[in-house]
Amino acid sequence: MAWEMVVGLEVHAQLLTDTKIFCGCSARFGAEPNSQVCPVCMGLPGALPVLNRKVVEYTLKVALATHCRVAPFSRFARKNYFYPDLPKGYQISQYELPILEHGWLEVTGADGGAKRIGITRIHMEEDAGKLLHPETPGADYSLVDLNRACVPLIEIVSEPDIRSPKEAAEYVRRLREILVYLGVCDGNMNEGSLRVDANVSVRPKGETRLGTRTEIKNLNSFKFLEQALAYEAERQIDLLETGGEVVQETRLFDTQKGITLSMRSKEEAHDYRYFPDPDLPPVVIDPAWIERVQADLPELPDDKRRRFQDEHGLPAQDADLLCQSRDLADYFEAAVRLHHNPKAVANWIMGYVLRELNKEGAPPITEAPVTPEHLAGMLDLVRKGEISTNIAKTVFDEMWATGKPPEVVVEEKGLRQITDTSAIEALVDEVLARNPKEVEAYRAGKTKLLGFFVGQVMRATKGKADPQAVNRLVREKLGAGP
């Protein structure tokens, strides 16, 4: 039987606001444990939450980028459960009335065309703290760090529209790209700024009803996401094909073994006893607020890709690559503004800038030693014939190593192209004189030897001669030619 996998994703994204969602503490990552806490985020008796408006603003940005409908009226609710990292004994989240609903994102479908993945809802909530387990063997305690407690999150819940691990990964990639573009999330999956849970079921192809699903928690990389989904679908299909049954449960992905393991069954599932939080009035969104956010919205990845193709005439693949991050796209455009040959700029960025940036320990593109100005300046030198494309590679490496502008590098290293024809002519004569056999062979019709002569001349100039001029002169001197 042919099977189909059905996947819905729940993505938690940490918002990059300066302060926490319900108090004034810093929301920054990496401080000393319990150094960014106050009565509110520690859940002290008597303390009350006050909503950070920045969180709503960031969420509205996400709404506009994911085609979601903004609820004019939404509510916070309490999700009640006991855990030591949860200081109040409940998490403030949204339940019945989330702030955003009915959105979508586009991914590439199985047929290669665009496919919409529905977004059921997006809601705001607070993060929990972190448990620290001491490394001392035999330690019978754990420590709690509440710096992360009350840090703002949004949870983005997709429709069960995803049909393959590849689609799932692309959906998360697109989502992550949007969040990073908007500047509302750093998208760092290792540090947990972006966490993915997946609901997975399988059904015979053609069946419209959903099968029993399992939930896989905490898929913290694209690789693990794809692996876990592939494994889980396979596991469920095996079960069903051998007369077994899928049990509705929460499963955990074992990244070592590449398998999913049962965590808790439906019967053991918590009853969270959600109810509207009486400490927080409803969130009322004025349409004027949405308009203000819209006006401040940066260009989104898909729009930028389209524009890079239309305006800069780039092929789709180049546009795709350059728009993978806002900083990279900005870098490209800054260089194109100075050197008006988009394709040349794109090639250099894709070929050389990215090569350097992908190296271990490379700085972020905003701090790249070769600035867009330098790159554009270097390409200007190539166009003006002051250096050859080949020499440009040397200039680029030197600029990357030293951070110096191209003119300085060319000057210091003496890389300026030899444009004095008489000097080149002399060298050509010399080369021809040194290689009489080859000259004869060439004249006899072995025209492939042209490259040999040009190469000899170029070597003699340490690459600084204009290859085209050399080419022309060699042909002239050899007289006849094709």
Place this chain on the structure above:
Amino acid sequence: MDLVGRTIRELRAFLDRGEVTSEDLVRAYLDRIEGWNPRINAYITVTAELALEMARAADRRIRSGQAGPLTGIPVGLKDLLITEGVRTTCGSRILEGFVPPYDGTVVARLRQAGAVFLGKLNMDEFAMGSSNETSAFGPVRNPWDPERVPGGSSGGSAAAVAAGLAAAALGSDTGGSIRQPAALCGVVGLKPTYGRVSRYGLVAFASSLDQIGPLTADVADAGWVLEAIAGHDPLDSTSIDRPVPALRDLQPEVRGLRVGVPREYFIEGLDPEVEAAVRRAVGVLEDLGAEVREVSLPHTGYAVATYYLIAPAEASSNLARYDGVKYGLRVAGEDLIDTYRKTRAAGFGPEVKRRIMLGTYALSAGYYDAYYLKAQKVRARVAEDFRRAFQQVDVIACPTTPTPAFRLGEKVDDPLQMYLNDIFTIPANLAGLPGINVPCGFTAQGLPMGFQLLAGPFEEEILLRAAYAYEQAAGIKRPKPALG
């Protein structure tokens, strides 16, 4: 000069004229507390040193001409108001050893006003009770008859003011917890409109119902204290940004004031002596020129049941933070879950446990709609009753409690009987309205009685004016309870 048992205004005059110092006052109150508290048990914690220190600071301020209305006035705080550096117990074992690192907003405002804190007042555990018998620190006794309860949950606050153990006190009112003990102890108790006073630093019982308010010797004092603590607080999202009216210069003027008497509040079970006293009080207002008419609040009968779903539901969540992990009591168990169980089993008393279970049940999957959601709908009906009534009248006059103070132990084993004590006070909490208990005489046995006035949202000024006019005209003497 007799310093205890005076109103804030009298003490203010003494202080401003330099006839006494705040330190003299505080010493007099501390003496009286030392003498009487062992019998009344109104205070859980007496902060004698802090009080003297604050008094001396207040005296300096008075001498420099910087005194405000409450500067140097000794007050007591219900022990669910968070006080920096002073243990806050909520009348519970579970908060054993908890010394808050911060001040609640109201406490901070009183501190800024220069009021002097005598200590923390006894209460029903987590404000759950109507007799002060659920306190982990022992029951408070009614100063008028130590065999009787003072009411609750602000029983310590009411008893302290009645017995002259504080010039004024703060309490909190979730279903009548200020007004009911005020009635049973013969003092004034004011519950402000929900949102009028910040709840930041009030340990939550039921967040959508809780409100801090004053218990005072008379109506004018209540205005003085309310004015000092009321007003918008950015730290409490449910506090309302509205100007606080001037409440320190009330006029005893009720001519033309429309007074509604709700027929649903005069029911079986209402003590005849109380009923007669309330009707006499209404008569006084009428004699003063108020227009009295009957009104109907048809959903009154559902208020107690509604309250006992909503309040425990919120409480079950509010009290989840007492888990032995971060502060307060911890009874170590085999593992994490066992520690939770043992800590909460040992830390909470039976009434608190009962309400946590009630509330947990009401919010459970499959029951939420039938209980919690339904209760919210009824709550809206109760509020709508009042909205309509206040289109016809300016204030509503009714009993505060069905009976005068009952005996210790009389109802403690019968939760339903106990819950019915708040039958007349709960509706105002459900509707978020201001209400006040005004003493209106004594029973033949010498127990105090009070009647209740209610007003529309943020109409505290009208409420206090009506109460003040009554108090002035009725000329009810404030005999001190014959302690000992």
